[in-house]
Amino acid sequence: MSGPMTGVRVVELTTTIAGPAAGATLADWGADVIKVEPPKGDNFRYILGISTGRGADDDFKASPPFYAINRGKRSVVLDLKTSEGVNAIHKLLATADVFLSNYRQKALEPFGLDADAAANRYPRLVVCTLTGYGRVGPDKDVAGYDVGAFYARSGAAASFTALNPKHGARTHPADPTPLPPQLPAGFGDVTTSMAAVAGISAALHDRHRTGNGQIVDTSLLRTGSWVNFWDFTTSQAFERYSGARSTAARLNPLLNVYRTGDDRLIWLLGMESQRHFPGLCKAIDRPEWIDDARYTTTAARAKNCRLLIQDINARLAELDLEPTLRSRFTKYDVWWQPVQTALEALSDEHCVAAGMFAALPPNVKDLEAGYSSIPSVASPVDFSRSSTKPKRPSPTLGEHTADVLRSIGVSKL
Numbered sequence: 001m002s003g004p005m006t007g008v009r010v011v012e013l014t015t016t017i018a019g020p021a022a023g024a025t026l027a028d029w030g031a032d033v034i035k036v037e038p039p040k041g042d043n044f045r046y047i048l049g050i051s052t053g054r055g056a057d058d059d060f061k062a063s064p065p066f067y068a069i070n071r072g073k074r075s076v077v078l079d080l081k082t083s084e085g086v087n088a089i090h091k092l093l094a095t096a097d098v099f100l101s102n103y104r105q106k107a108l109e110p111f112g113l114d115a116d117a118a119a120n121r122y123p124r125l126v127v128c129t130l131t132g133y134g135r136v137g138p139d140k141d142v143a144g145y146d147v148g149a150f151y152a153r154s155g156a157a158a159s160f161t162a163l164n165p166k167h168g169a170r171t172h173p174a175d176p177t178p179l180p181p182q183l184p185a186g187f188g189d190v191t192t193s194m195a196a197v198a199g200i201s202a203a204l205h206d207r208h209r210t211g212n213g214q215i216v217d218t219s220l221l222r223t224g225s226w227v228n229f230w231d232f233t234t235s236q237a238f239e240r241y242s243g244a245r246s247t248a249a250r251l252n253p254l255l256n257v258y259r260t261g262d263d264r265l266i267w268l269l270g271m272e273s274q275r276h277f278p279g280l281c282k283a284i285d286r287p288e289w290i291d292d293a294r295y296t297t298t299a300a301r302a303k304n305c306r307l308l309i310q311d312i313n314a315r316l317a318e319l320d321l322e323p324t325l326r327s328r329f330t331k332y333d334v335w336w337q338p339v340q341t342a343l344e345a346l347s348d349e350h351c352v353a354a355g356m357f358a359a360l361p362p363n364v365k366d367l368e369a370g371y372s373s374i375p376s377v378a379s380p381v382d383f384s385r386s387s388t389k390p391k392r393p394s395p396t397l398g399e400h401t402a403d404v405l406r407s408i409g410v411s412k413l
Contacts, residue, residue: 001387003030008204010098011036011089012073013113016044017186018146018220019102019130020069021193026098026200027072028379028388034096034404035073036089038080041397042066058369059396065186067394068376069193071360076405077398084413086111091408093122098200102130106141115215125213126203130196134219146220150188154224157183159231161244178246192223194380251302253309254280257339262320265339273298279332283325284315355382363393 008031012023020035020042027033035042047063048054056062076092078085090112093099099118101108108114115135118127129135132144133153151157157180199216207213225232235241250256254270254277270276274297281289289295289311294304301308319325321338329336338344345351360374374394382388405413 001385003028003388003391004383004386006030008032008098009096010034010100011092011096013089013099013101013103013108014130015042015102016145017065017069017189018192018196019100020044020066021186021190022128022130022196022200023073023100024069024071025193025197025379025381026100027392028390029381029383030386030391031098033073034092034400035070035075035395036078036092037075037397039077041077042070044069045397058371059365060369060371060374064376067360067374069190070394071374071376071390072392073395074392074400074404075395075398076401078401078413080111082413088405088408088410088413089113090121091410092404093118093125095408096122096125097204098126098128100128100130100196100200104131104141104143105129105135115217119213119215123212124207126200126207126216127213128196128200128203128216129218130192131219133221135217144220146186146188146192147183149220150192150224151183152180154221154228155231156188156224156228158241159228159244188220188224191227192218192220195223195226248309249306250309251305252298253301253305253312256309256312258313258316260316260321260325261318262322264321266316266321266325266336267339269335269337273301276335277301279334280312283328283332283334284312284319286311286315358390360390361393363396363399365396366393 005026008026010023010026010031010033012019012033013036014020014023023033023035044066045059045063047065048056049062060067078088080086080089099113099122101113105114109117112118112121115127115129118125131140132149133139133142161178161180195218196216199218203214203216231241231243245251247257252270252273254268254273257265257267259265268280270280277295278290281287293300295301295308316325328334340348346357351357355378358376358378360376362371362374366374376390379388405411
């Protein structure tokens with residue numbers, strides 16, 4: 001079964017996470033994605049060694065994340081410091097539908113690969129730029145990782161942090177000023193990659209309608225502001241920064257995280273507080289709270305949020321999740337979810353059934369290392385009439401150089 005992007009050729013000149021993740025999704029959807037790498041390869045091939053100094057027994061263990069976001073592609077090595085390499089990538093672009101890059105535009109200009117130059121030279125080409133801070137503005141050429149552009153600069157990091165009132169947040173004066181939690185690796189990158197995929201898809205549809213390509217521009221910064229829409233819009237509406245509150249002071253105690261008696265973390269999901277409060281009270285054997293004047297209304301619970309959170313914490317510490325709370329939450333329709341690690345999710349029956357994980361075909365080096373398949377994560381969209389199963393392995397460096405160059409009439413470099 002072919003994917004919905006079958007017949008689309010993508011030339012990908014990317015590095016690290018955001019750009020490659022967009023290419024991996026397009027490859028899962030059936031696109032022919034040609035990853036152009038420098039002679040030493042994308043640095044992300046060796047990321048664990050680069051970032052931690054850790055050695056590895058094989059390519060997969062050298063960078064498991066690289067495999068996840070580069071599966072399904074063909075790898076071509078081109079040295080863009082040579083005229084032959086530049087000529088070859090332009091010959092590739094002449095055959096492509098999409099040019100995807102997350103390099104800064106200033107770095108691409110000498111090769112005629114910046115967005116404006118590529119779009120002018122190839123009018124039918126969809127040119128997607130995915131950068132830290134976008135193509136315009138004083139910081140357009142600043143280097144950006146997601147922790148800086150998506151998380152810190154966009155305001156998202158502050159939104160994850162219960163800041164002290166002197167910084168403008170509505171938190172209790174007794175709360176210390178904490179540092180933002182660390183953003184898990186790649187969160188902003190992969191989120192931005194999906195924005196790029198959406199933009200590319202829309203531009204291809206528009207080209208089908210008009211015959212013309214166009215530039216699709218997204219950035220870690222802009223995606224960070226979009227996912228943080230709640231704080232931006234409330235700050236604009238009320239002319240103050242609303243901000244996060246600590247778990248000890250959430251205005252809605254039914255939308256909070258708690259620890260159970262068997263040391264499990266659970267997240268209550270009672271967004272509609274008035275609707276869900278009676279069920280919670282019954283589930284944890286505190287029916288008297290339903291008529292307690294401190295807790296009877298949403299406004300009362302917000303006013304007394306610290307006290308109610310303390311009461312819920314104390315009661316849940318007396319009850320085990322398994323099997324007590326799980327069965328009681330089901331009986332009284334309490335909305336909740338467990339807080340799980342990635343390792344725990346791997347053995348979660350529903351996560352497996354929902355298609356969260358994928359087995360990648362091994363490349364030749366993987367076979368030599370003894371792998372029959374490579375464990376990975378599935379991209380997040382399925383289609384009823386199309387396959388999104390990874391169709392190729394994550395390529396070895398330059399694995400397809402000769403074949404691809406031969407197809408465009410380049411015998412050697």
